[in-house]
Amino acid sequence: MGWLIPITAALAGQKGKDYDYTGFDSNQTRRTEAVVEMFRFAWSGYYTYAFPNDDLQPVNNSFANTRNGWGATAIDALSTAVIMQQTDIVNQILDFVPTIDFTKTGEGTRPGALADVSLFETTIRYIGGLLSGYDLLKGPFEHLDVDEDKVEALLKQCIVLADALKFAFNTTTGIPINNIFIHNQTFAQRYRIPDGTWSAGLAELGTLVLEWQHLSDLSGNAEYGELAQKAMNYFLKPSEEVWPGLTGGNFSVETGKILDAYGGWTSGNDSAYEYLIKMYAYDPEKYGLYKDRFTAAADSTIAHLLSSPSSRPDLTVASSFAGQAPQNYSEQLACFIGGSFILGSTVLSKPDYLTAGLDFAEFCANGYRYAPSGIGPVIYSWNTTELAWPQFANQSSFYENSGWFIDDNGAFGGGLTPEAVESWYYAYQVTGNQYWRDVAWALTLAQNRTERVGSGFSSIRNVLSEDGGGWTNRMQSFFLAEVLKYQYLIQAPEELKGEWDVEYAPDGVGQGGNVNPWIYNTEAHPFKVRAKTPV
Structure with missing residues (x-):
């Protein structure tokens, strides 16, 4: 357990790439084993304690x-277990999948009421997870000792689920209602x-569109992709834009x-x-x-939208916007932007996107570096105007550094969120720089x-407290789907990786030899692309 070296307080207060990481265990095999x-x-x-429930x-x-x-x-967790070749866990999940009844839900948060289903969350987690497991086990991991019939059940169950969900698109425009009741095919009224x-x-x-189109491509039923594409067209051809390509929400x-x-x-x-560049990589002739x-x-x-904090002109980030007024504000969830720009730089041969993407990835690395936790x-x-308000005065010196x-x-808590490590994954893949x-x-x-507690991992309550300030007592599924998968792919030696490793460079060189025969959905589930020649 020597890899569980406490991160030192000295990690905070170090600027950018000047921080010396040589005190960390640099053995990539040991790092990989630690993530597994x-x-x-x-x-x-x-x-042990939650299965077959959600969290x-x-x-x-x-x-x-x-x-x-x-x-x-x-x-x-399935696609991560497959990529890590944890066959016992893969089989536990494969045994479970055929038992799920996707036409029924449990109780919701209101007593006596059934849960309403989020089309978005269900698509990225369930449809994405089932399709990815199918792709991986029918492809580069077909050597794993699993029941072939249960691999086929992944696709069959995905079709059952999509059929239970597709009434959400029954609207005048084809834009779906996100929150739905599948037991009686109605919409959740409280979201109007x-x-x-x-x-x-x-x-x-x-x-x-990535998940529903991939389901169409695997099942041979064009309906699924057509439903999602009809909705997506309102973003592809918007009624109005704030700037070209950027719209209201x-x-x-x-x-x-x-x-x-x-x-x-x-x-x-x-x-x-994110899905704009990923759909193009999925099939450049069609998209x-x-x-x-x-x-x-x-x-x-x-x-x-490029912006630099007044106290740290060495950092660059993309701000949000209200009309054409940029806002000096961003979120941990936006930390994926680095990866999107980096992916775009390789797919489209745009060096300026790589520069921006690496800058965005570094902004979020700086965020983790300076948080005492x-x-x-x-x-x-x-936003220095807000910083001058009395309630934020105690963060002034922190902001300066x-x-x-x-x-x-x-909002001082910190989640098990994956977006920053996702961008660091792309940054490493393209540059080959050990820094990432x-x-x-x-x-x-x-x-x-700070997050390892009891029988798992939990979000913490205060990122500005060195010990995390306690826990929220929830391990979200994306911690296994995304965070640990990306961490594994970043640290794993090349001999443990293959074609599913996005932007895989056969010659081992970062820039120049990269292709994308697989693309990851927003929940980090890899899909085999339809491109005749991967880009």
Whole structure:
């Protein structure tokens, strides 16, 4: 257990790449084994105390059902277990999948009421997890000792689930209602906007097409992809734009028109932009418009939204926007932007996207580096007007060193969120720079020091407290699906990786030889691309 070296307080207060990581264990095999151990520990806690429910509550060895009661952690963990070749866990999940009844849900948060289903969350976790497991076990991991009939059940069950969900698209425009009751095929009324009409968030309508199209391609039923594509067209050909490629974040389900001018690469919008470049990589002959829209969004971001904190001009980040007024604000959820720009740089041969992507990845690395817990904040603000307000005065000196502060006194917690490590994964893949491995390893150490509790891992309550300030008592499924998968792929020696490793360079060189025969959905589930020649 020597890899569980406490991350030192000296990690905070170091600027950018000047930090010396040589005191960390630099043995990549040991690092990889450490990540696998974390995965097995998290799975064991879930399987012992929570399975077949959705989430482990590790502090008191209990469980919660937040994702329909279908075993979200099990389905989300499958592709990671396959890639790590943890065959015993793979078989536990494969045994479970055929037993799920995707036409029924458990109780919701209101007593006596059935849970409403999020189309977005169910798509990225369940449909994504089932399809990815199928692709991997029918492809590069077909050598694993598993029951072939249960591999086939992954696709069969995915079709059952999609058929239970597809009524969500039965609207005047084809833009789906996100929150639905599948037992009686109705919409969750409490999500209507005040005037009685329906709206859909950009991420909700824009983060379906990769999964639903891939289901069409595997099943031979074109309907699934067509439903998602019809909805996506309202983003691809928007009623109005703030700048080319960048739109407001809420769409009218009745008309398809955009209802506001607020947005950015932040929550509620984020993964719709992510899927533009990923759909092009998935099939460049079919999705050329997606490339054009990504290019427009990326170019507008570079032209209008790049920002540097006043105290740290060495850092660069993309701000959010309200109309054409950039806001000195971003989020941990937006930390994926580095990876999207880096992927775009290789797919489209755009060096300026690589520069921006690495800058964005470094901004979030800086966030984790300066937080005393080693866990990045939910909110990044560099709005000095707000910083002058009395309630934030105690963060002034911190801002001078870090370049960010938290502008919400109720938002000091830190999640098991994957977006930053996702960008570090792309940064390492493209550059081959050990620095990004070391940044990711620092997070691994911090997670074991502050988030490892009881039978698993939990979000912490205060990122500005060195010990994390306690736990929220929930291990979200994306910790196994995303965080630990990306950590594994960053640290693993090349002999443990293969074609599923996005931007895999056969010659071992970062830039120049990269192709993408697989693409990862927003929940880090890899799909085999349809491109005749991967880009």
